[in-house]
Amino acid sequence: MKADIRVALVGNPNTGKSTLFNALTGLNQKIGNFPGVTVDKKTGYSELPDGRNAEIIDLPGTYSLYPKSRDESIVFSVLADRKSTHTPDLVVVILDASNLKRNLLLYTQVADLKIPVIVALNMMDLAKSNGISIDIDAFAKKLGVHVVPICARKLEGIDKLKQAISYANKLALQQNTIDVEAIAPQLIAQIGEEMQVENPYFALQLAHQHEHLSFLSIPESDRIEELEQVHAFHSQKAQATETIARYNYINDLLYDTVHKAESAGGETWSNRIDKVLTHRVFGFIIFFAILMFIFQAIFAWSAYPMDLISNLFVWVEQLVHDYMPAGPLTNLLSDGVLAGLSGVMVFIPQIAILFAFISILEDTGYMARVTFMMDKLMRKVGLNGKSVVPLIGGFACAVPSIMSTRTIENWKDRMITIMVTPLVTCSARLPIYTLLIALVVPNKNVWWIFNMQGLALTAMYVLSLVSAVVVAFVMKFILKGRERGYFIMELPVYRMPRWNNVLLTMYDRSKAFVVQAGKVIIAVSVILWVLASYGPGNRFERIEQKYSQPQYTKTVPEADLKRMVASEKLENSYAGVLGHVMEPAIKPLGFDWKIGIALITSFAAREVFVGTMATIYSVDGDADNIQSVQQKMGNAKNPQTGQPVFTFAVAFSLMMFYAFAMQCASTVATVYRETKDWRWPAAQFAYMTVLAYTISFITYQLLK
Amino acid sequence: MKLSQLKVGGKGIVKEFTDLEMSIKLMEMGCLPGEEISVERVAPLGDPIAINVSGYQLSLRKREASTIILL
Structure with missing residues (x-):
């Protein structure tokens, strides 16, 4: 879309800048990149009363033109770079009318750059209820700029602001502020x-x-x-x-x-809420209760839409099989691309729900209090109060959690949080743990109420949090912080969440996830499909010939025969050959070539492990049919020794491997997207793999 | 007296800063010489603290509060 005028939105954090941006542009917005920097560029279009089209750029919230975080450094660059294609023709400075003094600092800096400026005076309602009266005409006259009182949440004054934008002068007419x-x-x-x-x-x-x-x-x-x-x-x-x-x-x-007006005394609402929410004892109890609720909701509310999505994909795959001519192309499309895509899409509900909660917590101002309460604890292990939220979100999925680390200003704190978040037990590990635990841990109660299987699962969750904290502590000494750590943060007053902002965040984040992680997932799943579906030389033909002989076709039912062919083909496919090549390396961990294949196929997504195991042990049905996979795996015997393959030692070694290994292409892609540097995901992949191998090795050697 | 020595509910007026880098950040946030500061609350674990300054609430660590000298 072509813009007739380019407008930059500038303002302090918590002034309603994003609300104003949404009010001006509606859904007509996109997230791009500023050239050469790692900061997202949010732009949108707004139609002005005179029919012209304005491009609105939402610049990161900042208290001053002197930047504190990487986000903030973009503000001056955009305003100052006169040769760039992003240079705004006009700056709208949004000021919180209830806190004008601190807000005006940024205004005076921007005004002195002599770019045409309009002031949007937001939160007029809050100012009024705080007893603040502003003589807008005198204020505008002193500044020498157009001042538009607005109330972005209630959409008041937006039309007037658009009018002011369309009347804006090409010359900067504001008064000088300081010498x-x-x-x-x-x-x-x-x-x-x-x-x-x-x-x-x-x-x-x-x-x-x-x-x-x-x-x-x-x-x-x-x-x-x-x-x-x-x-x-x-x-x-x-x-x-x-x-x-x-x-x-x-x-x-x-x-x-x-x-x-001289305040009548008495405490504000916000203060009264804070007395409870940041209370010495209740503060933490309420926080953990909220977390439990979110955690439960992510699982409970997403179950139905996740089923819907995976059923939809099954239906589409079936359509492809039914209506497209049989052949490698159809198989690639259904078993490779569609199967891979469904693996990504199925996480959309969890991501949307998690982000809805995070945006509600942020919008209401509660997140700032969590940070305030947890900072001391987190600082001890090299993290920051703001790391709490991504770490907890990691129980659902590392992908949205890593995206949510953007709220952490300190570069080192943010990097450490990104590096340790994938260690937290995410929902994709759950099917693997339940399968393996059911296989080797007896379903018995100990000490009255504790189920041993449940205890084992809880232990895996606790282990994941402990390992994240330990790794963070180690990284605190490895990473060199470029900035001096500090924690000077505004505690905004409590407010009701803006529901359309919550919906927009859900939509934005889900879209970003699908587009960015989707590309990688499709590529990886296509490669894996090819490796698992083709074998070197004429091995596959020989298998076909072998099973078409009468001794098989006469004695074995057709369905079983198909499975035997599929199983032997897998063993002889490139993936199978790779598994055999890998075997010496993974033998010390207690794994055979079949587990090796599963390790490869589940590189893209951990939950693929169960599906691969199902195929390898030639079981009917799909990955969700855990019971029968479990029985087959339980019955599997080592051909040389005649002992069961999945012993206590092997199962726990395997669980340790999945607990620590970075078996998730979506996370790798997201870490790249957030850091814009391949070295971060590479380092993360390396340290997690080394950790996984070492701990699996120790576990197997100790338990066998 | 340093801000970090103030008890909850205590008030003081900013006199000066002992750390130049920190003072710039604090002043940008409206915490300037001559401004009145009151300590609103302390985090459950004893650090950071929340103060009231120029009409809003600001939280900062005790180490940072110790760079602010009060009248």
């Missing part, structure tokens, strides 16, 4: 002259941020560094001076235009 040149007069003058920068504040920002700006060439950046040396420029001192000057300006401005 920028006084901060570093000679340096600003010289940068301005050498780099042809007219705006003094822009020149000053170049001096502060030149190392991180992609639109500056290395010689340019080096030259600025040189000039800073010459003029003895101290970046932090200059920033402190500037901030104080800006607040002096803001205090003057507010003194004349904003009046706050």
Whole structure:
């Protein structure tokens, strides 16, 4: 779509910027990338009253143009890069009317860049109920810009804002806020002259941020560094001076235009809620109760839609088989592509539900309190208060949890969280654990009520959390933090969740998951299908010949014969050959070639293990038919020794392998998507595989 | 006195900072010399703390609070 005017939305976090963005653009939005950086670029289109089309760019929420996180660093780059195709023609600064003082800092910085500005004064209702009255005309006159009072949640004032955007001048008419040149007069003058920068504040920002700006060439950046040396420029001192000057300006401005009624005393609602929710004892109890509820809901509510999706795929696969000519292409489509896709799609309900809860927790302001309560505990192991949410979400699925780590500003904390989240027992491991535990752990009660199988399963869950914490603790010493760790965070007032925002988040995240992880899944499942369906040389033909002889066709029922052919073909397929090649490597873990095949096929997704076992032990039905797989596996004997294949030692060794190994292509793809660097998923895959092998080895050797 | 020494419910006015880098971040968040600060609550495990400053609630770790000197 072509845009007639490009508008950037800028504002503090928790000011309703996203709500305004949604109100302006509706569903007409997309997430892309800023060129060369790892920050998502949210853009949308809005039709203006005069019929023109405005492209709206939602920039990450920030308190100042001096960035604290990777997200925030994009704000100045986008506003400043005049040569880029993203340069906005107009900036809409959204201010929280109930907290104008702190919000105005960012406004004064943006205004001094002399880009045309409009102010959207949000949360007018909250300001009024807090006893704050704002003389909007006087305020607008002092700033020299158009000020539009809005209430984004109630969609009030949106039309007026659109009108203001369509009337916007091409020239920046706002008043100067502070005397920028006084901060570093000679340096600003010289940068301005050498780099042809007219705006003094822009020149000053170049001096502060030149190392991180992609639109500056290395010689340019080096030259600025040189000039800073010459003029003895101290970046932090200059920033402190500037901030104080800006607040002096803001205090003057507010003194004349904003009046706050002396508060009648008494506690706000938000404070009363906090007394309970962050209580020494109840705080944690409530938090764990909420987690249990979410955990239960993810399983309970997703069961029905997940069945629906997998049935839909079975139906489509059947259609393909029925209506397409039989042959390798049909098989590839149904057993390769469709089977692989259904493996991804089936997780959509869990992802959507988890993200709905996360966005509700964030929207209401509760997430900030969880962070506040857990920070001390998490910091001890190299994580951050904000790591709690992804780790808990990991019980459902690592993919949305890793996506949710974006809320962690500190780079090191976020990376460690991403690296350890896949260790948490996700729902895909559940079928493997239940199958293997049922096979080797007796279904007996110990100590009155505890079922031994249930205890074994609980132990696997506890182990996963413990291992995540231990690995995080180790990584705390390995990773070099580029930023100094700190925790200065706003605790926003409690609010009702915005339901359409929750729905949009569900939709956005599910779509991102399907598109990004889907590509990888399809590729991997096609490759696996080919490996499992074809064999070297004429092995397959010989098998066909062998089983077409009368001794088989006469004595064995047709269904059984088919299964015997399929089973022997698998053994002789490329995957089977690979399994045999692998056998020496996995023998110390207690695994045979058949388990080896399952390890390969379940590389893409852990739950494929059960299905592969089913095929290998030539069982009727599908992966969901766990009972019969279990019986066959229980009866399986080692041909050389005559002993059962799945002993206690083998089963637990296998469970340990799946507990630690990164057997999930979707997670690998997501970690790449979130870090935009192949080294992270590669390192994660490597450490988890090494850990899996070592712990399986120890388990098998100790138990056998 | 340092902010970190203030008890819950205690009030003070910011005088100065002992750490330049931290002071920039705090000032950007509206925590400036001359502003009144009150300690609203302490996290269940004793750290971080939540303070009231320029009309909103801010949470920070005790180590960071110890860089703020009160009048």
